[in-house]
Every structure is written in structure tokens, then in C-alpha cells.
Amino acid sequence: MVKQERAVRTRKALIAAAAEVFSREGYRTSSLTVISRLAGVSSGALHFHFPTKSALALAVEEAAADRLRAIIERCEMFEQPQGPIQLVVDASYRVVEQLEGDSVLRAGFELGGHTEGLSSTGRVCDLWQGWVASALEQAHGDGRLRSEIAPGHVAAVVVAVTAGLEELGRRDSRWLSHPTLTSFWRLVLPQVAPAGAHLPL
Amino acid sequence: MVKQERAVRTRKALIAAAAEVFSREGYRTSSLTVISRLAGVSSGALHFHFPTKSALALAVEEAAADRLRAIIERCEMFEQPQGPIQLVVDASYRVVEQLEGDSVLRAGFELGGHTEGLSSTGRVCDLWQGWVASALEQAHGDGRLRSEIAPGHVAAVVVAVTAGLEELGRRDSRWLSHPTLTSFWRLVLPQVAPAGAHLPL
Numbered sequence: 550m551v552k553q554e555r556a557v558r559t560r561k562a563l564i565a566a567a568a569e570v571f572s573r574e575g576y577r578t579s580s581l582t583v584i585s586r587l588a589g590v591s592s593g594a595l596h597f598h599f600p601t602k603s604a605l606a607l608a609v610e611e612a613a614a615d616r617l618r619a620i621i622e623r624c625e626m627f628e629q630p631q632g633p634i635q636l637v638v639d640a641s642y643r644v645v646e647q648l649e650g651d652s653v654l655r656a657g658f659e660l661g662g663h664t665e666g667l668s669s670t671g672r673v674c675d676l677w678q679g680w681v682a683s684a685l686e687q688a689h690g691d692g693r694l695r696s697e698i699a700p701g702h703v704a705a706v707v708v709a710v711t712a713g714l715e716e717l718g719r720r721d722s723r724w725l726s727h728p729t730l731t732s733f734w735r736l737v738l739p740q741v742a743p744a745g746a747h748l749p750l
Numbered sequence: 751m752v753k754q755e756r757a758v759r760t761r762k763a764l765i766a767a768a769a770e771v772f773s774r775e776g777y778r779t780s781s782l783t784v785i786s787r788l789a790g791v792s793s794g795a796l797h798f799h800f801p802t803k804s805a806l807a808l809a810v811e812e813a814a815a816d817r818l819r820a821i822i823e824r825c826e827m828f829e830q831p832q833g834p835i836q837l838v839v840d841a842s843y844r845v846v847e848q849l850e851g852d853s854v855l856r857a858g859f860e861l862g863g864h865t866e867g868l869s870s871t872g873r874v875c876d877l878w879q880g881w882v883a884s885a886l887e888q889a890h891g892d893g894r895l896r897s898e899i900a901p902g903h904v905a906a907v908v909v910a911v912t913a914g915l916e917e918l919g920r921r922d923s924r925w926l927s928h929p930t931l932t933s934f935w936r937l938v939l940p941q942v943a944p945a946g947a948h949l950p951l
Contacts, residue, residue, distance in 0.1 A: 578779030713914025
């Protein structure tokens, strides 16, 4: 393995271990020693890649944002006959599903604002909110969202539900199975879609 | 001050301090020394009232459940011409408002499941979900909730939104101001109320 590849692997292992430990112990209480041990990496190597715990947390947030972008891109690859609202619904299911097994994505939702130098809500939540809002704005422009509905307001509600399922799911993973998200969309979709629209559920 | 009164005060001060520290530092990382110092109480007095950190966390959860019950009771005291749906809407506003300044209530939402010996979702969330479900069941029985709507499903969605606003609000208190909750109810109410019902917003 060439040197650069090894560095990339070490970095990845550290980010995965940090996400795991942050998610289990909380950011403040997490120890860098525990993280480097879990990653199978020396303390010196950790400090070489991440001089501070907050640098490591930022890297976890970036990795979580990448996971979210990947989910969104996978959803966007498929033809969406129902347009952008369908896309938002699909992506919300993929996000909530992935929260169960993916400690990096989970840590991304949890870390926001707990680390220094971050925007107040955190990268992942901001990215999620921004993407949902812009998809719904597109639906609005296409006449697929009722004209009196504000895309940004719906996006905030979607982010609140996702964050709530993430928080509740940490304690009881049943919250991350589909029923509550389906109940949510069943209540919300008829309200946002123009009369006569086929609802993507 | 008689001895018993002093004991009640000490207990209260310890619960308030614990909620504050749990909420700021996280349950696992919180130190009993920091809590007793913040409460202005000796370490011995803390251990006299709460032999373990988990006993203290249980007391915080009970206190948070009492705060939630008080919010609900205050809402129930007023005549609700719109019936139980109005009651749920009003209580949701009071809960989200109180989350901003009340670290005991906030700690109750956060602690669930992080401490041992608790139901998986935690007392406050369970209590909130149970009460919302039973109010909506009553609305269902009175014909004030559309017959095809399952009260338990709506209750789970309300709990997810509340938990999400609590989590997001920890980082950015703007989430605890009204707009997102109002957007949520504006989307959900027309869907749950029978045609022609006056919506309590």
C-alpha cells in the first residue's frame, strides 16, 4: 500500500471510530485515546491527522454531509414521475433508514452546534433543510406544490421530524422504522399537493 | 426552617442542578461533584438523597414529568370550545415554549433511555405521547377527528416533532420559537379535522 493510500485509510478509520464514540459517549466526554484505540491507530497518528478534537468533529460532520449528499444523489438518479415532492419523500425514507446503522450520519445530526466553529444548527441539518427547501421550491415553480404553501416552512417541519426521529431512535430504534414517517407524510402530503395530484405514498 | 422542609429544598436544588449539568454536559459525562457544588450542597448530602447518579437522573425525569403534567393541567383548566384537538395544539405550544427556559423539562426529553432502569423512550416522551394519543382518541369518539385517522399515529408524529424541536433548539433557540410548530399544525390540522371544522389556529 503506498503511503498516501495508507493515510486515507487511517483518516477514514479515525472518522468512523470518532463517529461511533461521539454517538455513544457524547462529544464532550469522548476521549481521543478511546477513539485512536478503536481505530487501531496510534495517538501520534491521530494528532497528525487531527490536531484537536474539534478538528476531528468537523471531519465527522463533513463525512456525514457526504453521506447525506450520496443519499440525495442516489434518489435523484431515478426518474421521478411525481417530481420533486416524490424526491423529498423518498430521500426522507432513505435518511431515516440509514440513521439506524450509520453512526457517521447519526453523529452528523447530533454534533451540530456542539463543536466550535460550526454554524449553529450544524452542517448536516443545514444541508438537509436547504436541499428539501430547494426541491420544494422547484415543486412550487412547477405547480406541484399548492401555491399558498411556503416551501421553507414545509422544509423546517421535515427537518424537525427527521431530527426528532433521530433523537428518539437513539433510545428505541423502532422510531426509525417506517410507521411514524409514513404517518407524517400521510398527514402532510394531501395538504401540500394541489387538488387531484397523485400522492407519492 | 424545620428539618423536613430543609430536606425538600435540598432535594429540589439537587434536581435543578442535575438537570442543568445533564443538559449542558450530557448524562454520562456529568460529575456528581459539579452537581453538588452547583446546588450548594455537600457531597454527603447529595449521596444521602441520591445514592447513585442514575437515582438522580430518575428524579430529574420524575420532576420533568411533573412539569409536563402541570402544563397539561393548566391547558385543561380552560374551557376548550374546539375540544380535545385544541387542547393538544395548545399544550404543544406550551411545551415547546417552556423547553426554552426550563432545563428540567429539557433534561427530561433528553435523558430518556440514557439512564438505566427506564422504559426505552423515557418517562417524559412516553407521558407526552400517551396523553396526546388519549386526547385524540377522545376527539375521535366525539367525531372531531376524521374517522379514518388513527389517533396513535398522529400522536407519534406530534412526539417526533416535539423531540426534534427540542434537539434542534438546544443548538439554536430559534427552533423553539413558534414558526415551525405553527407550520406543522397548519399542515396537519386540516388533515385530521372533519370537513367544515373550525381549526384551532
